[in-house]
Each structure stands twice: as C-alpha cells, then as structure tokens.
Amino acid sequence: MVPGILKVTDGTKNKPIDSNKVIKKSHDNSKTYRLGEVVEFTIEATNIYGQNKNMIIEEQEGVTITGNTRFENVEPGKTVTTTAQHTVTEADILKGTVYTNKVSVSFENGKKFENTDKVAIETKNSKLTVNKRTVSTPKDGNVYALGEKIEYEISVTNSGNLTVKNIEVNDELTGDKWTVKELAPGQTSETFRTSYTVTEKDVLAGTVKNKATAKGESPDKDNLETKVDPGIREEAVETSKPSFVVIKEAQEGSYKLGETVVYNIKVINNGNVSINDINVRDDLTGDTWTIDTLKPGEEKELTAKYVITEDNILDGEIVNVASAKGQDPKGNDIEETGSSTITPEEINAHMIVNKKTVSNPKDGKSYKYGEEIKYEITVTNDGNVTLYNVNVSDKLTGDKWTIKELTPGETSKVFKTSYKVTEKDVLAGSVVNTATATSDDILDKITPEVVPGKQEENVEAAISSVLVEKKAKEGTYKVGNTVTYEIKVINNGNVTVSGIKVIDELTGDKWTIDNLKPGEEKIFTTKYVIKKQMKIEDM
Structure with missing residues (x-):
C-alpha cells in the first residue's frame, strides 16, 4: 500500500453525493413476503469523511434494528454493518x-444520508372460508331416513390477509x-350449531346438500370485495320407498239381520314419499x-x-275388502287392499203360529155341546232366514194350508177354520186346539223350529140327563079296544148315557x-x- 491522503466530500447542493456510496440496505429478494412474515434486513454504512466519525443508524417506524445503532470513531472509508x-x-x-x-445514517458534525429497500409483499386478499361439518350419524349407520335430523357445526375462518368486519353467516x-x-x-x-330434518324432497333427490355461506366488509370495501369459500356438506339419504296400507275394521255390534255395520277404513302412507290420486x-x-x-x-x-242380509246369515261370515290404487311421485301405480271379516248371528230358522178364537159362546160364558168355535190362524217368520213351503195344519179341525214363501219378519195371510164342541170336549171341560207348521230345511240340514198356536176354550160342565115321553092317540076307547103307546127316550143332556132300562108299568114291557x-x-x-070304560088320559 502506498500511503496517501483520502479526500472525501459529502457533496454540494448542485452535486450531491450518491447515497448508495454512504448507506445500503438489502434483504432476501427471492421471495414475496406474506402477512406476518419477518423481513430480515442487512444495513451497511460507510464513513465518507476524512476523519473518524461517530455514525448513528436509524430506521423508519415499524422496523426494528436488531444490531448496533451507533458506531464510535469509525475510521475514514470504513464500512460498518448492522x-x-x-x-x-x-x-x-x-x-x-x-x-x-427507508434507512438513514447520521454523522456527528456531518450530514444525514438516506436510502431505501423495496420488499415485494403479497397482494391484498379479503377472504372468508366457511367451515361446515356434520356432527350427527344416521340411525342405521348408513343413510339418513325421512324425518331424521341432521346436525351441523359451522364456523368461519378469515383465510385472507385483511381483517373482515360485520360478518353475516347464513345456512x-x-x-x-x-x-x-x-x-x-x-x-x-366461534362454532355455530344448526340442524335440518330430512324431507320427502330430499328422499327423491337421494341426498341432502347443505351450503353455509358468509359475507363481510373488507378494510378497503370501496375497492376490494370479500371473497367467500362456502361450507358445503352432502349427506346420503335413503332411497324412495313408495308405500301405503289399507286397514279396514268393523265397529262392534251384534251383527243381526238388518243391522247396519259401520266400517272404518284407514289409508296410511307408511312409505317415505307422497302417494297421489288414490282411489x-x-x-x-x-x-x-x-x-x-x-x-x-x-x-x-x-x-x-x-246392512246385513239374509245371504250373509246363510254364508256364516261377511268378508269386506277395501281396495285402493294410487301413484308414486314417478307416476308408478301402487295398489293395496284391506279386508275385514265378521261373523253374523247364527241361522235362526224359526216361526210362530198365531191362533186366536174369533167367536164367542152363545151364553157369553162357555161353549156348549155342538156349538161352533171359530178360529183365525196366521204364521209369522220371527227368524232370520226365508222359509219355503210352509205347511200349516190345524190338528183339531184337520184343515191344512200351504205358504210358498215366508220372509224374515213377515206374517202370512189369515186362515180361517171352525170346530163344533163334542161330548169329549164336555167331559174334558175345555176345547184345546193347536195349530202348527213345518217347512223345508235350511241348507238341507237345518230344520226350522216352530212355536205352535194353541187356544183353549171353556166348555159347559157335563150334564147327564134323559127325557122319557109317552103318548097315545087321544080319544075315548071302549072296553076291549087296544091302545098303542109310543114311548120316546131322549138324551137331553150333553154326555152319552149308557145302560138305560125302560119299563112300561101298565103293560109290563x-x-x-x-x-x-x-x-x-x-x-x-x-x-x-082296555078292560073297563075310561078316557085315554086316565090310563
């Protein structure tokens, strides 16, 4: 190194120094930073002056310096890092x-220099995600049935990067x-709870689709709409089972001929879909x-x-069927029947012979020997089946009549007969007269029963009396004349007299x-x- 002199200037107004030569700031720019992620910055500052300087690093609000912020006596040309x-x-x-x-470095007794670093961050995103889950289980463990309740839990998550306010959640x-x-x-x-009951519409669809959604306000509501991912659940539902039953019941009763039977007919939909147009x-x-x-x-x-008929009585039971036919939602025909069987009263083949006396004794008290007693006879069918070929007979008179057909409750026409009191009746003290009847068997096995008609009339008491009358031709007879007498013995009583001995005292006969x-x-x-002269009346 060749020693020399470093001449540094901090620039002039017209020619400021390039701040990149004084302070630099950098970060990992290979990624886009998301909300909440930390951006790590490296800051480098160089002493551009010709003498040692104290250097102070400052960051803008929101950025925290994690290294040194003040460097003492930094030599000229030396770079410090934080x-x-x-x-x-x-x-x-x-x-x-x-x-x-923006970051800055200040030199004591010098200038302040600034520089910036631009960080790529994610785009603003206002978004809600609705979370929906089914918390119930089908009763059969597989699919939900009509009328069964499905229970849900719903919550909302802010899946964006902006606070969302005034959120309305809707199922x-x-x-x-x-x-x-x-x-x-x-x-x-928080978790919201709701439930839904499976309907016929769901059964026809085969599933229950349930969507929960939401809406809210983003911080930039004028320019940014809050997006929503709805919560959707789909649950399997039982298949369509169109079905109905017909139940028929007879109200309690004695079920006699002519009685009205009241039937209650119930048509019940025991399936899981509606049945239409049921006839x-x-x-x-x-x-x-x-x-x-x-x-x-x-x-x-x-x-x-x-109304119970005679045929029902003869059959021994009444079978009544109610039939119904309708259509399922797909237009397919469905038919069902319901029946009721009741037992009517048993066959009662029965008749009453009605006999009455329509005459009165001449003395107003009792009938006398030979007097005529008059009767009227009718037959009433008091059973519950028609009687055929009814043969009526009066035992005392021997009269007989035939009735071709006699329906239940019907009374025949009036038959008339009469009888004269006999000695036997006098001895008995009364006349007992019985009329009876017979008819064809019912179903070739049941003989009709009959109550005979009986009348008893009082007869006068027995009177045993004989009257003897004797007469000859009136006149005067001479001695020696023969007189012929007629003797008449008359039973003037009301009973036979036996062993009568007749004696003529004059003749000895x-x-x-x-x-x-x-x-x-x-x-x-x-x-x-004649043996002496006498009148005939004297003999």
Whole structure:
C-alpha cells in the first residue's frame, strides 16, 4: 500500500453525493413476503469523511434494528454493518404489493444520508372460508331416513390477509343466521350449531346438500370485495320407498239381520314419499272415495255402512275388502287392499203360529155341546232366514194350508177354520186346539223350529140327563079296544148315557138302551087292551 491522503466530500447542493456510496440496505429478494412474515434486513454504512466519525443508524417506524445503532470513531472509508427486521402487517398489504423501507445514517458534525429497500409483499386478499361439518350419524349407520335430523357445526375462518368486519353467516338450508363482529386474518369464529330434518324432497333427490355461506366488509370495501369459500356438506339419504296400507275394521255390534255395520277404513302412507290420486273402493258397499295426496306418515279415515242380509246369515261370515290404487311421485301405480271379516248371528230358522178364537159362546160364558168355535190362524217368520213351503195344519179341525214363501219378519195371510164342541170336549171341560207348521230345511240340514198356536176354550160342565115321553092317540076307547103307546127316550143332556132300562108299568114291557148320545132318541111301542070304560088320559 502506498500511503496517501483520502479526500472525501459529502457533496454540494448542485452535486450531491450518491447515497448508495454512504448507506445500503438489502434483504432476501427471492421471495414475496406474506402477512406476518419477518423481513430480515442487512444495513451497511460507510464513513465518507476524512476523519473518524461517530455514525448513528436509524430506521423508519415499524422496523426494528436488531444490531448496533451507533458506531464510535469509525475510521475514514470504513464500512460498518448492522441488521434490522420488519414483520409484514395488514397496513403494509393495504398500501400495495411493495413495502419501501427507508434507512438513514447520521454523522456527528456531518450530514444525514438516506436510502431505501423495496420488499415485494403479497397482494391484498379479503377472504372468508366457511367451515361446515356434520356432527350427527344416521340411525342405521348408513343413510339418513325421512324425518331424521341432521346436525351441523359451522364456523368461519378469515383465510385472507385483511381483517373482515360485520360478518353475516347464513345456512341456506335451515335459514339460520349468525353475526361475527370481526375476524382478523387467520382467526376462526366461534362454532355455530344448526340442524335440518330430512324431507320427502330430499328422499327423491337421494341426498341432502347443505351450503353455509358468509359475507363481510373488507378494510378497503370501496375497492376490494370479500371473497367467500362456502361450507358445503352432502349427506346420503335413503332411497324412495313408495308405500301405503289399507286397514279396514268393523265397529262392534251384534251383527243381526238388518243391522247396519259401520266400517272404518284407514289409508296410511307408511312409505317415505307422497302417494297421489288414490282411489279407494269398498267392494261390499260400492262406496268410492278419492284422496288427492297422502304425505308420508299421513292417514285418511273413511266410513262405509252396510246392512246385513239374509245371504250373509246363510254364508256364516261377511268378508269386506277395501281396495285402493294410487301413484308414486314417478307416476308408478301402487295398489293395496284391506279386508275385514265378521261373523253374523247364527241361522235362526224359526216361526210362530198365531191362533186366536174369533167367536164367542152363545151364553157369553162357555161353549156348549155342538156349538161352533171359530178360529183365525196366521204364521209369522220371527227368524232370520226365508222359509219355503210352509205347511200349516190345524190338528183339531184337520184343515191344512200351504205358504210358498215366508220372509224374515213377515206374517202370512189369515186362515180361517171352525170346530163344533163334542161330548169329549164336555167331559174334558175345555176345547184345546193347536195349530202348527213345518217347512223345508235350511241348507238341507237345518230344520226350522216352530212355536205352535194353541187356544183353549171353556166348555159347559157335563150334564147327564134323559127325557122319557109317552103318548097315545087321544080319544075315548071302549072296553076291549087296544091302545098303542109310543114311548120316546131322549138324551137331553150333553154326555152319552149308557145302560138305560125302560119299563112300561101298565103293560109290563121292558127295554134296554146300551148307549144314548146327547140329542139322540130311541122310540119304543107298546099295546094295552082296555078292560073297563075310561078316557085315554086316565090310563
């Protein structure tokens, strides 16, 4: 080295010194710095004066010198080095994509020199990311069913590099909304909870798609819109299962002939989609109904009425079927039936013979021997099946009649007959007259039962009496004349008299009558020769 003299000037007004010769600042410029990253700076300052100088390094606000800031007695021409660092802030990003860092060195009793270093920083980005997750599990472990609840948790993260304020979070499916006052970059909100119940529309779609979104204000709201990445969840839903059932029940009753049976018909959608245009028909009554739409779980109750017939009684049971036909959401036909079987009352093949006396005894008290008793006879079917070929007979008179057909509850026309009181009736003290009937078997195995018609009429008490009349031709008879007498024996009672002995005291003639019925008479003749003059009435 050849010793010499260093002549340094700090420049003039017209010709200032190049600051790059006095102070330099550098950093790793191979990258673009992001929010929160630290930029490490190297600072080099050279003493441009010809004598030793104290040098003071100063940084702008926001930059921290991490090395020495003051250097003492720095020799002329000597360069000193220090370091500094700066953390990229949101304010830096808002200013643009270049961060300019100004550094200065001051010489005591000298000038102050400045220089800059430009740092590339990321572009401003106002962005929110909605985080959504499903926190429930399907009951069957695989897919959600109609009416099942899906539970969600939602939060919002500021995934940009600028603070976002007045954030409104919205779940589009449930309609729930929440508000977040502000989120700094990288900050995540509190967790919000919501739930959704699976609908028929979801079943038809096969999935539940749920999107949660948000909106907020960026610091540069006039020039920069806040972008949003929504939170989307898609959950599998059970497949469409169109189905309905028809339930038919008869209300309780005795189920007798002519009784009205009330049927309750329920059409229930036990599937997971609506059934439309359902036509319901009661096969027994012929009633029809239309159900426009039956939603899952919904039911419609219908009522039909039916009057029990004789055929039902004969069949022994009443089977009633209700049929229904509808369409699923895809237009496919679905048919179902529901039946009810009830047992009506048992077959009751039964009739009553009604018999009444329509005459009165002549004495107003009791009938006498030979007096006529008049009757009227009808037959009533008091059972529950029609009787055919009903043969009616009056046992006492022997009269008979035929009724071709007698329906339940029907009474036949009136049959008339009469009977004359006999000695037997007098002895019995009354006339008992019974009318009865028979008819064809039901189903060739059930013989109809009958209650006979019976009438008993009082008859006068038994009177055993015989009247004897004797007469001859009136006149005067001479001695020696023969008089012929007629003797008449009359039963003037009401019972037969037996062993009657007749004696003519004048002639001595005798006769015997074995039996003489009421009203019957026997005539005998006897002769007598007159022995002295006398009138016939004196004999």
